[in-house]
Amino acid sequence: MASASPSLSARFTTQILPVALSDIDFPSDADSPNIPKASVTFTNLCKAADMIRNHVAPVAFPTETVYGLGASALSTTAVQQIFAAKNRPSDNPLIVHISSVSQLRRVLHTEVPDIYRPLIQRFWPGPLTIILPLPDAIRQEDGTEAAVISPACTPGQSTFGVRMPSHPVARSLIAITDTPIAAPSANASSRPSPTTAQHVYDDMSGRIPIILDGGACNVGLESTVVDGTVSPPAILRPGGVSLEEIRKYGGPLWKDVMTGKSEAGQDEKVRTPGMKYKHYSPKAKVVVFLGHGDGRVGEVAKYIRDLEGDLKIGVLSSRLFKFDSWDEDVKKKIYIVKELGKSGAEISRNLFAHLRDLDEAGVDLIIAEGVSEEDEGAAIMNRLRKAATEILDSHRHIMKN
Structure with missing residues (x-):
């Protein structure tokens, strides 16, 4: 049974930094956003991107589902900071967020299998996470091999979950950083997920340096996680895309999609967050x-x-x-x-x-x-x-x- 990650003592003065959605033009098929360079939005996105790029600390940002707590998915040191800030059990996997399909290919050396193509054409960017095989390790200059995605994101798994959020702040942050971002919900572990910047502050004040405030999330529940690496394909976690929509838009390969079990045993390895441990619970x-x-x-x-x-x-x-x-x-x-x-x-x-x-x-x-x-x-x-x-x-x- 995995123990909780080491607690991170309060050491930051947490800032809530405003970002205006009206400043961001990021077409769904583009690789990068258009944001006025003189805007407060651009300045604050760059501050958060620097934190992630330099592995200083995780930062919180809005997505269409819930607020996420993000750090570089390529760095184990950075990912471990997420677990520490949330006091999250170390065997609870993280979803990797990308800004474009080209970033998935270019940085994570991963192609989208054909089974997912009708779904991502309909739901990316959006609240859909797909399960993919981990990319092959890369040989480094010293002859050793290194994982592309930090193993801390995928404890004991040969797969990872990835999605492209539709929220312009989330996509812009990932694109400006030019780094796939591992990001669970930006709450203390087991608490209800945050859908406003104030919710994040209530849970994480002193534990992270920056919260990007992009207003309330418009979906309010986490993404749907689908697994096309198994037959028949499965929904591992219900979320912002329904079973009925998966069947409608997924084509023939998804007509027999199964709904997987929603909970797992304490010693069971899982492919997606939300299946183990206490979740979403208020104090009452x-x-x-x-x-x-x-x-x-x-x-x-x-x-x-x-x-x-x-x-x-x-x-x-x-x-x-x-x-x-x-x-x-x-x-x-x-x-x-x-x-x-x-x-x-x-x-x-x-x-x-x-x-x-x-x-x-x-x-x-x-x-x-x-x-x-x-x-x-x-x-x-x-x-x-x-x-x-x-x-x-x-x-x-x-x-x-």
């Missing part, structure tokens, strides 16, 4: 209700009514929970209600932010409404299940540690 206990309608008469209202003690209760509602219709005894027990939204996109965008909001409100218990698992629902429920202490559905009761 989280109870997820599935298949309980709007809660007016069923087990949701009864569960809340029967709770003993002076608990501060928060509720995450979406499509079915109707707080206004609950009886007064139940309402009196609820401290705060946060609406996730009705559409899958709204719920995805708000989930991590609202879990953090309820933590800030100091609640002791979070009652969360589960959703059906079509389209974005699979990724939403994947995160809720990992955050949950208990799952109560209309057919069975699942206790978690």
Whole structure:
């Protein structure tokens, strides 16, 4: 069993540096962005790029999914700084981020297999990670061989995950650095992923030097990870691209795509983040209700009514929970209600932010409404299940540690 990486004591004065999306013109098929050289955006991107290029420390930056904590994927020293800053277990792999397909070829000496071509034509740049075989080691001038990608990114694996983010700040940072960037979410390990610069600051202040503030993330959940190196191909982690979209746009080779297991044993090697260890968890206990309608008469209202003690209760509602219709005894027990939204996109965008909001409100218990698992629902429920202490559905009761 892997131990956590060594903790990094606070040693930075963390700066939040603004970057304006309106300053960046980065066409999806381009290799580099157009950014006014005199702009604050360009200056701050260059400051962050220098940190990464010189392996000073990881920096945080926005992507369309969540904020990432990035360092050079080519340097083990740099990658280990990510693990230390997050206090992340060392056997939890990292995804490598690129700015263009040409960078994948030129720097990582890797071609995209044909099986992925229809998917990346549709979803790159975007919230899709693909699994590829590790590139062959390169022979150095002294005759020794060195891995192209740091083995710290891919503990014990012969594959790596790679994606091209669509967020102009993320792509620009990678392009300016001209270095593939390893980047997990920019939160303390096990906490809900950050979707604003302030979330990052709350978790990482003093542990990293720079947070690039590009506003709130518009997807809100991490990328979908697909594995085309196995037959049939598999979804290893649901995310910003749904199973239905993979089947629709992937062509014949993806029509039988399987959804892999979402959790792994402590001693099991995994190809993607999010399968081991505690993830996405607020400080409060989280109870997820599935298949309980709007809660007016069923087990949701009864569960809340029967709770003993002076608990501060928060509720995450979406499509079915109707707080206004609950009886007064139940309402009196609820401290705060946060609406996730009705559409899958709204719920995805708000989930991590609202879990953090309820933590800030100091609640002791979070009652969360589960959703059906079509389209974005699979990724939403994947995160809720990992955050949950208990799952109560209309057919069975699942206790978690």
